Amino acid sequence: MSVESTYPHNHPRQVAISRKIALMMALDFRPFNIVENEGFRNLVQYTDPRYRMPSRPVFSMNLVPAIYCExxxxxxxxxxxxxxxxxxxxxxxxxxxxxxxxxxxxxxxxxxxxxxxxxxxxxxxxxxxxxxxxxxxxxxxxxxxxxxxxxxxxxxxxxxxxxxxxxxxxxxxxxxxxxxxxxxxSCLAHNLNLVVHDVMKTQRRILDGLTVLRKVVSKVKNSMPVKRKFEELLKIYYPNSTHIKLQADVETRWNSCLRMLSTILPQRLAIEALIQDRVMQSHGVGLPKCYNHWTDMCDTMQEFVKILEPFHEATLLCSKTTSSLSSYFPTLKGLIVSVERAQVRGIGTTKDQLLKKLQEVMATHIMSDDNDHIYLAATLLDPRYKKFIPLHKREQVESAVIDAIISIIDRKYTTPISAADGDQDETEEEESQQTQEYGGPYDSDIETPPEYTNEDGDNNPATPINNQPPPPVQDSRAGRAAANMEDASLMAGILASTEPDSDDDIAEDNESLRDVASRELKRYLQKPNIDIRSNQEAVLQYFGENGREFPNLTQTALSFLACPxxxxxxxxxxxxxxxxxxxxxxxxxxxxxxxxxxxxxxxxxxx
Missing domain, CATH: 3.30.420.10 (Ribonuclease H-like superfamily/Ribonuclease H)
Incomplete structure (x- = not known):
């Protein structure tokens, strides 16, 4: 095709196709040199013969950066x-x-x-x-x-x-x-991973059993004679059942160990028979000295899974895109109760060590005075978890909540948001809109201190631009599974763990702010809790509907809810x-x- 019959470089069709190709590179993990591949060039040429493929540098230096800026x-x-x-x-x-x-x-x-x-x-x-x-x-x-x-x-x-x-x-x-x-x-998922990983390293019976099972899975995957024998045993012991494909684990990730055990234990009879078969003896797979029989080893692994399952549920829960800081303490408290309730035989030491490590996490991060009770403050400001605060910490946590409310009020009124010159009018319009939504600080029956009112008498914070919101983030399959936990052991544990400066003017202003925050907190605490099984959307809706009653507390609570x-x-x-x-x-x-x-x-x- 002659050059005259192709699109000019600035033709809308030429620009649109080039942009789509650049987007494909980003969205589908395609390399820049795909534009040099003969098959891809033939496909594009067939789709639109007049399109002229730009060179690779055009995509890497011009088109992708332009989309990034957009x-x-x-x-x-x-x-x-x-x-x-x-x-x-x-x-x-x-x-x-x-x-x-x-x-x-x-x-x-x-x-x-x-x-x-x-x-x-x-x-x-x-x-x-x-x-x-x-x-x-x-x-x-x-x-x-x-x-x-x-x-x-x-x-x-x-x-x-x-x-x-x-x-x-x-x-x-x-x-x-x-x-x-x-x-x-401190990331809760990381803390749970450290707890399980550290305990597993100290339990010889668990380690030796996992080492043997890891070898078995490896041989089934990599040795054809072993694989054929395992398939024969599955047909003998489980003739009418769907056979589960064995999964290997990664030694540094305990949750992959749980996945491996979840594929082995439902087929344990075939696994036990395979281990004792001569096809496996040639691979050096022997019974660990700490066990009396192969059945004893599988029983121990079965008991170990009972303890790991609540950890797995907690990890899925805190890994959801909608998880918030307010659920940190209830999740950890519920996990401790779930592990305490687990009825296990033969691995009592493992259970005790896990509980000890969890209590250390609780003492270091939750109950410590070094973090200004941020975890417990977030919990108190979640209408599902008001009763979770320990009685001996109640007064300190309520004081921390009041301090957080004052901090947010001070930040809003002492540091006004600056907008670009072209967006100034838009920003002012946004500020008026947000005040209509939440009433703004010092709303309802509370008098506005003059020190925090601007020249126009407006004390509104900045608010949303009226544009089309992006679609909600979709949870993974694991996240959706973790959302339905009403009958799971972790949720049962959560349900069971509920228990009851020198300037005089500045000091006077701070006292006024503290009074405002105290009244709002008292009003919030007098309201009934919502169902503990409610999801994050229900909590956000609660503050959307009740935000006018305690606007400053609502701002603080939403700040914690936005934090994962x-x-x-x-x-x-x-x-x-x-x-x-x-x-x-x-x-x-x-x-x-x-x-x-x-x-x-x-x-x-x-x-």
Whole structure:
């Protein structure tokens, strides 16, 4: 085809097809050099003979960055709709020979019915070439947040969520101490993983049994004689049942160990027969010395699964996209009760060690006075869990809630949100809209202190831009399974664990704020609890419907509800990055990796 018969480079059809190809690269993990593949070029040529395929640099240097900027602008527009301080999760990851930092953001907006809705987004998976010290991590976090949230930074940061790495813990702790963030949260999923992993390393009977079963699964998968023999035994012992494919585990992940056991134990008769068959004896699979018989070993593994199942349910629960900080303490408390109730034989020491480790997590993170009771404060502000607060901590937690309310009020009135010149009118309109939704601080029968009123007499916080919200994030299959837990052992445990400065003017103002916060808290606590089995949407609807009665407390409660109780979202981003940065794409520029990941995760903002 002659050049004259093809589209000009700026033709709408040429531009549209090129953009779709660039989107495909980001959404389907396709490499840039796909445009050089003969089969792909033939397909596009057949679809539209007049289309002229641009070169690879055009996609990597022009089209993908342009789509990234489009996603970034759309996301920043949605961030300006936030009604409360946002929270973030972060983690570090090494891909190929480069270290990366991931940051995800979590916030709340309101829909047309004035009901709060959760939002989350990936801000970046950026190359981290410096030493991973607390100061360097904090500097990078501030840079990322300022880049994306410069219009909404005055709303403040509620919490930062991370694993237990010493450097990131120090970074977030220092940020909390100097007021950059309200508090730091230790990832619950990471803590549970450490608990199980540490206990498993000390239990010889468990370790030896898992080692043998791990060898059996490996031989069934890799040796044809062993596989044929196992299939014969399955037909003998389970002739009318559907046979389950054995799954191998990863030694560093206890939940994969649970999956392996869940495929072995339902077929334990065939497994026991296979282990004792001569086809396996040639592979050096022998009975561990701590067991008397193969049946004894399988019985022990069966009992071990009874203890692991509540941990698995808790991990799924805190890994959901809708999980919030308010469920941290109830989940951990319910898990302890579930493990205590587990009736097991032969592994009492393992059960005792797990309970001891869980109590250490509870004492270190929940009950410690070093974290300003942030976990318990979030729990108290969830209408499902008011009764969970221990009696000896009640007064301290209520004081922490009042301090949090005052902090958010101060932040709103002492640091007004600055808008870009072109968005000033839009921002003022947003502020008026949000006051209609929640009444604004000091609403209803409470008098507004003059010190916190602007020149026009308006004391409204910034509110949503009236644009079409992106579709809700879909939970994974595991997340949907964890949502229906009414009869599960973890939910049963949760249900069973419910128990009862020197300037005089400044001091006077703070006292007035404390009175306001105290009255709202008292009004909130007098209201009945909602069903403990209610989901997160019901809690958000509760504050959407009752926010006018205690507007400042509502703002604080929603700030905690927007904060996740684990950093699983960041860890999931590294799995996504691994699909982009494959061995065949090991030379991919880190900046392009970041852009492709952001487009992939946040594409629904421009769809």
């Amino acid at each position: 996603v970034k602008m759309a996301l920043q527009k949605d961030l300006r709709r936030t009604v409360v301080p946002f929270s973030f999760t972060t983690d570090m990851w090494r891909g190929q020979s480069t270290e990366y930092m991931c940051v995800t953001l979590h916030w709340l907006v309101t829909n047309e019915e004035r009901i709060p809705q959760l939002r989350s987004a990936l801000l970046g998976i950026q190359e981290f070439s410096q030493a991973a010290t607390a100061d360097n991590i904090r500097s990078r976090l501030e840079k990322v947040v300022d880049e994306w949230c410069h219009d909404t930074r005055a709303m403040g940061i509620m919490c930062g969520v991370s694993d237990n790495g010493a450097n990131i813990k120090k970074c977030l702790r220092d940020a909390a101490n100097n007021g950059s963030i309200h508090g730091s949260v 109780m684990s950093s699983v979202t960041s860890e999931r981003m590294f799995s996504l990055a691994g699909n982009i940065l494959t061995k065949k794409r090991c030379s991919l520029d880190p900046d392009n990796l970041n852009k492709l990941a952001v487009i992939k995760v946040n594409y629904h903002y421009i769809r």
